[in-house]
Amino acid sequence: MEIEIKNENVSNSVLEGDGIYFSYDNGYDVFENINIRADTGKFVAIIGPSGIGKSTLLRILGGFLKPDKGIVKVMGKILHEPIPEVALIHQSIVTFPWMDAQENVMLSMKTKDISRDEMEAKAKESLSRVGLDGFEDLYPKEMSGGMRQRVAIARAFAADPYVFLMDEPFAHLDELTAEGLRQDIYNILFSGETPLKSVIMVSHNLTEVLELADEIYILNNIPATVVGKVEVTMPRPRNPRSDNFNANLDMLYSYLTPPRKKK
């Protein structure tokens, strides 16, 4: 393992991407000098027009893709490759159909040096945390989309991550399920019962972003750069029907004009 993360790390920054440049193999420049930072206790959102590279940026921050230039640091140490402490939750619901809910969750603990009994106990605890108490034996095919996404989140929790990287995690769910899950997730995230310190979420749903985020990074232009950073100071719980909320929403929309190629 290339990095060691210690709980007693005094730095306030949990994850940061510094000066990130990235191009596809065909030469298309995606990012130019992206700087992004997620501090302890912060829910960070990244928004931008469709196709700007939000999911790609999340994968760079998770160590799944390497930038052409720039570094990603987790708790002050350079990230070389994906690690369980930085857990990626996908837009599409990723559960393994050949494993039941508990086995799906246990998957993230297989490389840890713990006994099977401990793994089972922890898997049950994680499932219980996302509201799936008693559903341990169900296979993904026997679950609804919302339940499967909860299993995926429980799997990420079971790895005791410091950061969650959420790639439009509610996009494939119906609005009612998504709303319920959003509230549950936010409550769990910073409940203090887990080592989780920060969340970075990519979304194109601005209402969702405004409801959850403390800080919003706005990407635009080609190649993409951070064109703005918004601190959301509205008190929680946030009411999407309030005038203040709508005013903030209008401001966010104004940033999301179609991307322009930089001269």
Next chain:
Amino acid sequence: MPAITLITLAVLATVARVIGLIILSIITGWFLAYASIKSKFFENIYIILIEIFESVPVITFFPIVLIIFITRIGGTLGVELAADFLVFTAVVWNIWMGEYQAFKTVPREMVEVVENSRFGLFSKLRYLYIPFSVPRITANLFPSVSDGFFYITVSEVFEVGIHTYQTFGIGSVLDTFVADGQLFNIEMALLIMGIAIVAIIIILREFSKYAVGRYTLDTDAPVMKRGRLNLKETTRVFAVLSKNPLTRLARYYKYREGDNHEETYEKKEKKQKRYKYIYAVIGVILLISILYEAISLITSVKLSEYEILIGKTPSLLIGLGYDYLRVGTILLVSMIIAIFLGYYLAVNRRAEKYGIPLIQSLSAYPAPIYFPFLFILTEPFIFSIFGVYTNELYVLSLGFISTFYYVFYSFWMGVKAMPSEYWEITRNLKLGYFRKMRKVVIPSTFPYLISGISSTINSAWGGLMIGEYWPAIYGTHSLTVKTGLMKTIDIATATGDIALAAWGSLIFGIIVAVYSILFTRKMMDLAQKKYVAEEGVYAA
């Protein structure tokens, strides 16, 4: 030993041989498929070799295999390994290609989950790649079992010159019974073999249902590219260079100054490079060992003998022309039956319930062991109608039996996979049977048909190889055609003229591989461009 015990043991030995070799194919395929998704270099070598070997009927290079195993190893083990190798090469390509395609199409998100947990090679295989490949392997098991049994019985007894080699199994036991005229034991052997085949088909069908239920994806994780990949796009040797080296170079210079690239990702890069080198070395070793065997065989033949062989080449090519006509006839008959029967079974659930297991059992029942008895029973009647063309008809029949099910399965699956909207449109427009077939069913199943046609052509050669020269098929009767390359290779093998057999195999291999790759690719491209419905070309 009582005959019934001997027969049962022989059937078990044959079944164990086929099943064991299929399991070996599956296990080796997992590691090779993993190596090929990790190393582009290895992938290029691996897929090109599979494509070539898949196109060339295994039985045509059996004489060469025999020489290697019998001369280099010898004894019972050499004969056993020769028989096993023949069957292995009959079953393996399907399975290896299926596993490669499965590994190649694992959704990126699932790979990221296991990468996130820092899984090693075996954990990745155990928790992700192997389970993901199970439905694909299952789908390939039926044709592989059929192919395995088709070749196992002829590989258990074979003659080279004055030597007869045999290994214990139903093929060799039956050969003894036929030689001694033990009719009751022959019937018992056929019956017990039939029971074993039906039992295997039932088990496979149940396993197939279980595998589909348990291992197929039912989540929102998108499969990037399903099924058969466009090999033209993915596997060319020079694809190694296709990642635009100039762009890479430009990027290097663009960020060279003052970047801390090495500091950030140096370790991972080194690790990845190490694995790439390992897979590349395996690929090179594979290539060198094949080239070594080929060159040592070529150099073992004297120059004067090459002159004789080159002189015989025109007649070999004429024989090949005749064989192509035979293959064309077999294909035409197979397609006509497949289209009508496949459609009927696909749209009639009750007929399908009994018809498909029956066809699966018949296709798995090795034709070489029952064909002589079919010949005994029908030859006088057939001769009275077809006269001098009787043998030709039997050879074509054997070719048909050995290969029909490929195009049948493909077309049947294609009809089953047609989008329900298409059926609704045909009902809405009140299309008649033939118009429906012409305008909707055949075009929308075209990719499946192409896939089936390609496999049917490749497999027809095996039937011709056995049928074109079958001395003493019963008693003093022989089955033989007037002209045919397969016959020439057969006779050359039987008389010990290994050089001619190998030369014939080489010419045949080159022509068939080139034709097959060009034909299959062109037709697949056409299917992709014009006829793809619901990614049918990949699913096929």
